[in-house]
Amino acid sequence: MYPREFDYVAPASLDEAFGALGDDSKVMSGGMSLLPLMKMRLFSPATVVDIGRIPGLDAIEDSGDHISVGALVRHADTATSDLIKANAAALATAASLTGDVQVRNRGTTCGSLAHADVAADQPAAVIALGATMFAQSASGTREIAASDFFVDAMTSALRSDEILTGIRFPKAGPGEGSAYDKLGRRGGRSDYAVAGVAAWVKKSNGSIEDARVAVTGVGTKPTLAAGVAEALIGSDGSDAAVKSAAEKAIDGITVLEDLYGSVEYKSHLAKVYVARAVKAALANAG
Amino acid sequence: MQVSMTVNGGEVSGDVEARTLLVHFIRENLHLTGTHVGCESGYCGACTVILDSKPVKSCSMLAVQAEGSSITTIEGLASNGELHPVQEGFWERHGLQCGFCTPGMIMSSVALLEENDNPSEAEIRHSIEGNLCRCTGYHNIVKAVEYAGAKVRGEEPPPPDWEEGS
Numbered sequence: 001m002y003p004r005e006f007d008y009v010a011p012a013s014l015d016e017a018f019g020a021l022g023d024d025s026k027v028m029s030g031g032m033s034l035l036p037l038m039k040m041r042l043f044s045p046a047t048v049v050d051i052g053r054i055p056g057l058d059a060i061e062d063s064g065d066h067i068s069v070g071a072l073v074r075h076a077d078t079a080t081s082d083l084i085k086a087n088a089a090a091l092a093t094a095a096s097l098t099g100d101v102q103v104r105n106r107g108t109t110c111g112s113l114a115h116a117d118v119a120a121d122q123p124a125a126v127i128a129l130g131a132t133m134f135a136q137s138a139s140g141t142r143e144i145a146a147s148d149f150f151v152d153a154m155t156s157a158l159r160s161d162e163i164l165t166g167i168r169f170p171k172a173g174p175g176e177g178s179a180y181d182k183l184g185r186r187g188g189r190s191d192y193a194v195a196g197v198a199a200w201v202k203k204s205n206g207s208i209e210d211a212r213v214a215v216t217g218v219g220t221k222p223t224l225a226a227g228v229a230e231a232l233i234g235s236d237g238s239d240a241a242v243k244s245a246a247e248k249a250i251d252g253i254t255v256l257e258d259l260y261g262s263v264e265y266k267s268h269l270a271k272v273y274v275a276r277a278v279k280a281a282l283a284n285a286g
Numbered sequence: 287m288q289v290s291m292t293v294n295g296g297e298v299s300g301d302v303e304a305r306t307l308l309v310h311f312i313r314e315n316l317h318l319t320g321t322h323v324g325c326e327s328g329y330c331g332a333c334t335v336i337l338d339s340k341p342v343k344s345c346s347m348l349a350v351q352a353e354g355s356s357i358t359t360i361e362g363l364a365s366n367g368e369l370h371p372v373q374e375g376f377w378e379r380h381g382l383q384c385g386f387c388t389p390g391m392i393m394s395s396v397a398l399l400e401e402n403d404n405p406s407e408a409e410i411r412h413s414i415e416g417n418l419c420r421c422t423g424y425h426n427i428v429k430a431v432e433y434a435g436a437k438v439r440g441e442e443p444p445p446p447d448w449e450e451g452s
Contacts, residue, residue, distance in 0.1 A: 100416025
């Protein structure tokens, strides 16, 4: 299966890349999401702007109290980074469960985020971590909160003249921890999420001081489960408290039936995985 | 578009369309047909090659994306008529039936053993997560990789299942 014909541009700098972007162009980093769509001819951009050769975008950087991940950092690097594992376990785990070995060697964390698949793993993690997304264009850089970045199925807040050049999230402070868990479409944790949940918690004096929980796979976009966080905050984080909070997993989310499950099944899974992810995040918070 | 890369140790180049997939460049321009086209959707892994030391799916990459890289295909494994230990393992432990997935399985396994020559069964199964086999149920494939690991480490491979307890 060949994609339809397109013009291929491999700019050597971001400025060149911005110049190549137009109304019917698409940015490609690893191509693991884009090329299969183009091969099935579900999507046929006139121009593919391959940012894969732009230097300086492939770093995971420690900037003191934050970590930044560049546009060309591959899933395999996100998954195995000691810095990310120690400070943002939800993202490292989500990256380790994205695709398979070959996909993780080519695909990029930012590429997956910009693609905004409804059942991708890493979008939930960046929402739970409170990440900031850098949408850069010729006219500057917009900072977008991860919780505002995912707009609808395969639709992010990026404009057609912008490139997601990186993301930034806070390092784990005292009492803070995060986790991601999912049921995959091929069973276990393989493949896209039927239901996936990322959780971030902050413990203080035996109770949960702050929390963010995000659910992916069950609706039209990865979504902050605000009701869960509200129920968790101020609780003692006991199994009973977590179970009770997890009941709010799909509050405000329109759960959709698909090939992988009914509304009832996916709603149930969301609650189960909220409880698992929150418990794992609490354990990671020490 | 002109594209050039190193394949199995030799410099190659060719004139391709932007949309030419790496697997088609390998099969149709270079006539290296050991790399298979299976599902075409990125799931099956029959097209797996090793690109700059990492296994990748050559059906999900453009040939132009591989410009300047170094690639090993199944044809690049045996040398001087001697099978690579992973190829030998698949032969000795009956790691294939129809053989369609085999080149991809072998490339993923070669990449695994280059990183870790003593993988656990779980690590072997994880490393071939991106390779589908519809014949064998994976059991003998795992045994083939265990055999190859022992060979790479210079150890005696474990006896085949069919001799155990016999």
